[in-house]
Amino acid sequence: MNDPRPAPVGQRRWAIAEGYIPPDSTHGDDPRLVSHETACLLNANRCDAHVAITLYFSDRDPVGPYRVTVPPQRTRHVRFNDLRDPAPVPRDTPYASVIEADVPVVVQHTRLDTRQPALALLSTIAHAEAG
Amino acid sequence: MNDPRPAPVGQRRWAIAEGYIPPDSTHGDDPRLVSHETACLLNANRCDAHVAITLYFSDRDPVGPYRVTVPPQRTRHVRFNDLRDPAPVPRDTPYASVIEADVPVVVQHTRLDTRQPALALLSTIAHAEAG
Amino acid sequence: MNDPRPAPVGQRRWAIAEGYIPPDSTHGDDPRLVSHETACLLNANRCDAHVAITLYFSDRDPVGPYRVTVPPQRTRHVRFNDLRDPAPVPRDTPYASVIEADVPVVVQHTRLDTRQPALALLSTIAHAEAG
Amino acid sequence: MNDPRPAPVGQRRWAIAEGYIPPDSTHGDDPRLVSHETACLLNANRCDAHVAITLYFSDRDPVGPYRVTVPPQRTRHVRFNDLRDPAPVPRDTPYASVIEADVPVVVQHTRLDTRQPALALLSTIAHAEAG
Numbered sequence: 001m002n003d004p005r006p007a008p009v010g011q012r013r014w015a016i017a018e019g020y021i022p023p024d025s026t027h028g029d030d031p032r033l034v035s036h037e038t039a040c041l042l043n044a045n046r047c048d049a050h051v052a053i054t055l056y057f058s059d060r061d062p063v064g065p066y067r068v069t070v071p072p073q074r075t076r077h078v079r080f081n082d083l084r085d086p087a088p089v090p091r092d093t094p095y096a097s098v099i100e101a102d103v104p105v106v107v108q109h110t111r112l113d114t115r116q117p118a119l120a121l122l123s124t125i126a127h128a129e130a131g
Numbered sequence: 132m133n134d135p136r137p138a139p140v141g142q143r144r145w146a147i148a149e150g151y152i153p154p155d156s157t158h159g160d161d162p163r164l165v166s167h168e169t170a171c172l173l174n175a176n177r178c179d180a181h182v183a184i185t186l187y188f189s190d191r192d193p194v195g196p197y198r199v200t201v202p203p204q205r206t207r208h209v210r211f212n213d214l215r216d217p218a219p220v221p222r223d224t225p226y227a228s229v230i231e232a233d234v235p236v237v238v239q240h241t242r243l244d245t246r247q248p249a250l251a252l253l254s255t256i257a258h259a260e261a262g
Numbered sequence: 263m264n265d266p267r268p269a270p271v272g273q274r275r276w277a278i279a280e281g282y283i284p285p286d287s288t289h290g291d292d293p294r295l296v297s298h299e300t301a302c303l304l305n306a307n308r309c310d311a312h313v314a315i316t317l318y319f320s321d322r323d324p325v326g327p328y329r330v331t332v333p334p335q336r337t338r339h340v341r342f343n344d345l346r347d348p349a350p351v352p353r354d355t356p357y358a359s360v361i362e363a364d365v366p367v368v369v370q371h372t373r374l375d376t377r378q379p380a381l382a383l384l385s386t387i388a389h390a391e392a393g
Numbered sequence: 394m395n396d397p398r399p400a401p402v403g404q405r406r407w408a409i410a411e412g413y414i415p416p417d418s419t420h421g422d423d424p425r426l427v428s429h430e431t432a433c434l435l436n437a438n439r440c441d442a443h444v445a446i447t448l449y450f451s452d453r454d455p456v457g458p459y460r461v462t463v464p465p466q467r468t469r470h471v472r473f474n475d476l477r478d479p480a481p482v483p484r485d486t487p488y489a490s491v492i493e494a495d496v497p498v499v500v501q502h503t504r505l506d507t508r509q510p511a512l513a514l515l516s517t518i519a520h521a522e523a524g
Binding site: 272380383 | 409451502519
């Protein structure tokens with residue numbers, strides 16, 4: 001068999017405690033420059049990754065799961081701005097997220113803030129729950 | 132039983148070695164744009180999380196604990212700027228923090244620096260102490 | 263024997279779920295200020311580290327391995343912009359990466375975005391796959 | 394005995410693969426705004442932490458150890474710009490670092506880049522070597 005299947009990369013449960021979509025954008029005519037937050041998902045497996053994202057807020061019950069499928073050996077950079085079902089993500093509102101998958105994945109959190117003409121960026125590998 | 136209680140997410144002890152609240156803000160009339168640092172706390176459990184934050188400095192004894200309660204299945208993005216008891220957090224002063232909770236939580240550290248008209252952002256998942 | 267060989271630092275498998283080389287640069291005449299992404303590799307061992315980078319995309323098969331050798335006790339800050347073999351990394355395209363080495367290394371991911379005259383930076387230690 | 398000594402926080406070996414002190418600063422008259430990199434060290438123990446920093450480069454042998462003592466229950470935000478013994482850290486030069494301590498500490502890496510009038514910031518918890 002000449003198909004070397006490496007050990008999976010990542011974990012099945014991840015969390016991002018920060019979350020905030022700025023309410024404004026200076027360069028809003030270019031969708032790439034709209035203020036946004038992203039959960040970058042990497043599925044290095046040879047099967048689909050079925051991902052469920054649950055959002056937590058400071059003053060209301062959790063919302064979710066938002067369901068995302070990442071095809072085998074693909075990455076999906078999911079914009080929280082684009083999540084619609086079961087409900088859009090409110091702007092200008094602190095939130096947090098738990099990401100669960102049925103196979104190991106890797107999750108990284110990024111924000112682009114264009115409230116001012118100059119860009120501001122943040123990113124971090126999410127918290128991986130071992131085991 | 133139709134209440135699936137997932138395994139808890141996070142750890143009970145976290146640390147942030149960076150810490151610095153810039154002394155100035157360009158957009159200080161909008162509280163969202165005041166230079167600030169945040170400890171984002173996610174409590175995905177079905178019970179309160181009682182959190183104690185201790186601050187460490189370079190030239191004085193630790194200050195704390197600052198006590199914060201995060202309700203069940205909620206997130207709180209705690210601004211270090213807003214901590215008052217037992218003492219306000221000095222501006223323009225390096226510090227670090229240890230965050231301890233009675234149930235597993237997830238902690239992420241973020242700074243917004245608006246000393247210049249352009250925003251600058253940093254963020255990282257805090258150091259989780261295993262076990 | 264007066265050669266204290268410390269235990270190795272790092273892991274053999276790492277992943278970066280974020281990846282995006284901005285299509286433009288304001289200060290493109292200075293190569294240091296061209297919008298770019300970097301995988302910073304630290305090889306603290308006393309032997310070469312043979313590193314293989316595989317890139318994952320949202321809409322096509324993975325590309326790689328890109329092969330990089332880091333000499334003993336050296337760091338290499340590899341610009342994804344500079345990777346050529348087996349194929350250049352497309353600009354303005356989301357990607358992710360898995361980094362595998364034959365000895366333990368440490369990997370950190372950084373982006374410099376100069377689409378606007380003001381710089382924007384992000385960085386995170388990559389996800390280390392234990393074991 | 395009313396002195397609760399908590400378990401130590403952190404690890405004894407850390408690594409930062411990124412490292413770059415920008416050669417210029419727009420606001421160089423204010424030392425806080427000089428382009429710089431910092432290793433933020435938190436020593437939550439009740440004894441001194443003796444820390445040794447070794448720097449790795451792309452084209453020369455490692456330099457170090459730089460020795461730093463962090464008093465009990467203190468943080469020190471060490472600017473790489475200020476390291477002098479055994480040699481200053483070159484500007485405009487990629488490097489990496491390994492940080493070793495005789496007791497557990499927590500390490501976070503931060504860069505402030507003021508080559509342009511707008512600030513740019515990055516930060517990440519360093520890679521903790523378990524065990």
